[in-house]
Amino acid sequence: MTTATTTIMRQHLIDPEICIRCNTCEETCPVDAISHDSRNYVVDAAKCKLCYNCISPCPTGAIDSWRNMPADLAYPLAEQLLWDTLPAQIALDASPGVGAGDTAPALPDDVQQIAAASTAGQGGVAPPPWSAAHPYVNLYSIQQPAVATVSGNFRLTAEDASSDIRHIVLDFGNASFPVLEGQTIGILAPGLDANGKPHHVRLYSVASPRDGERPKYNNLSLTVKRVTEDHEGKPAQGIASNYLCDLKKGDKVNVVGPYGTSFLMPNHPGSNLLMICTGTGSAPMRAMTERRRRKSAPGEDGKLMLFFGARTAGELPYFGPLTRLPKEFIDINLAFSRVPGQPRQYVQDRIRSRAEDVVRLLKDENTYLYLCGLKGMEKGVDEAFADICSRNGLDWKVVQATLLQQGRYHVETY
Numbered sequence: 192m193t194t195a196t197t198t199i200m201r202q203h204l205i206d207p208e209i210c211i212r213c214n215t216c217e218e219t220c221p222v223d224a225i226s227h228d229s230r231n232y233v234v235d236a237a238k239c240k241l242c243y244n245c246i247s248p249c250p251t252g253a254i255d256s257w258r259n260m261p262a263d264l265a266y267p268l269a270e271q272l273l274w275d276t277l278p279a280q281i282a283l284d285a286s287p288g289v290g291a292g293d294t295a296p297a298l299p300d301d302v303q304q305i306a307a308a309s310t311a312g313q314g315g316v317a318p319p320p321w322s323a324a325h326p327y328v329n330l331y332s333i334q335q336p337a338v339a340t341v342s343g344n345f346r347l348t349a350e351d352a353s354s355d356i357r358h359i360v361l362d363f364g365n366a367s368f369p370v371l372e373g374q375t376i377g378i379l380a381p382g383l384d385a386n387g388k389p390h391h392v393r394l395y396s397v398a399s400p401r402d403g404e405r406p407k408y409n410n411l412s413l414t415v416k417r418v419t420e421d422h423e424g425k426p427a428q429g430i431a432s433n434y435l436c437d438l439k440k441g442d443k444v445n446v447v448g449p450y451g452t453s454f455l456m457p458n459h460p461g462s463n464l465l466m467i468c469t470g471t472g473s474a475p476m477r478a479m480t481e482r483r484r485r486k487s488a489p490g491e492d493g494k495l496m497l498f499f500g501a502r503t504a505g506e507l508p509y510f511g512p513l514t515r516l517p518k519e520f521i522d523i524n525l526a527f528s529r530v531p532g533q534p535r536q537y538v539q540d541r542i543r544s545r546a547e548d549v550v551r552l553l554k555d556e557n558t559y560l561y562l563c564g565l566k567g568m569e570k571g572v573d574e575a576f577a578d579i580c581s582r583n584g585l586d587w588k589v590v591q592a593t594l595l596q597q598g599r600y601h602v603e604t605y
Contacts, residue, residue, distance in 0.1 A: 211447060252450075260281070330369075397475070398475070417432050496522040498541050498542055501526075
């Protein structure tokens with residue numbers, strides 16, 4: 192066995208299963224590390240500088256894929272071009288590409304130590320829950336989209352609220368468009384951008400359960416916020432969001448997808464859902480909650496616990512329907528940050544206030560945790576979990592790593 196230290200690299204890859212071949216990543220890459228053929232988009236490990244310029248523009252998240260690899264065994268372009276799905280993260284005591292029945296050569300101990308250090312603290316996409324239903328992806332492309340008809344467009348927030356959030360129902364008629372709770376669809380807004388090119392696909396989480404917004408109808412719903420400013424508060428009109436929010440009943444919409452193979456709900460009895468969201472991040476939580484509400488019988492399913500944040504009650508999507516759900520069905524914890532005369536409260540504050548019950552769920556191997564909303568919420572929620580775990584004899588980093596490995600920790604932020 193060699194004693195030479197082997198370098199472990201974080202190889203940047205593109206997930207062929209959810210990539211929609213829009214060419215955004217290749218156009219964005221400043222070092223020409225990304226290329227493609229008629230089948231796949233791929234990243235040249237020798238050229239990639241890990242600058243992350245391509246991550247944000249990707250409409251599906253396919254570009255945000257990584258594997259820890261011995262540098263001398265990095266996946267070559269020729270191999271990537273043949274993939275239909277991403278390879279699993281290899282155990283770093285084995286070489287990729289070893290056939291069934293072969294014996295993988297062991298890597299030296301120092302390689303395994305480097306590998307352990309390189310993966311510590313890194314998230315990555317978790318596998319789906321073991322009992323999740325099989326998701327269908329990439330059924331419709333930019334070249335051949337599904338055409339849906341708008342059957343409803345309803346404002347969810349109060350008329351005087353600063354946020355215009357809509358519940359939009361799309362009917363697919365005779366087109367087969369199966370989705371699961373937690374999946375997303377892509378919307379193709381009409382028109383061209385400033386460079387004369389078609390607008391990039393915009394993704395939206397499905398807000399209805401798998402049997403449709405109306406059961407046994409071939410439809411689904413979206414939760415869409417009209418974007419009128421950027422993250423810095425400067426005026427900016429969101430192309431797809433304004434297009435969707437202005438749609439009228441009977442209008443036609445081009446839809447691609449569906450996408451998503453990880454952020455899915457478990458199906459086995461006794462599974463608990465611990466859901467944390469803000470704003471339109473409520474879409475997948477609504478889908479999962481509605482799925483449970485429609486199919487649950489006494490003792491059939493586990494606990495539902497929801498932490499939901501907004502500025503005020505008038506800006507909270509689905510506020511009315513949420514308040515009418517029975518407490519024995521779902522444990523709802525609302526956090527409002529801009530109520531006059533009251534201290535600001537965020538979801539992480541409500542998590543701390545319910546520490547005993549949250550820790551009890553975290554200790555249950557049947558608990559699945561879902562976090563969805565603005566990216567800025569991640570840090571506060573992570574700190575809240577670390578605090579309540581430390582006060583109850585747990586190490587949040589260890590708990591989080593276990594949840595990720597077991598497909599029980601899922602995050603979608605934007």
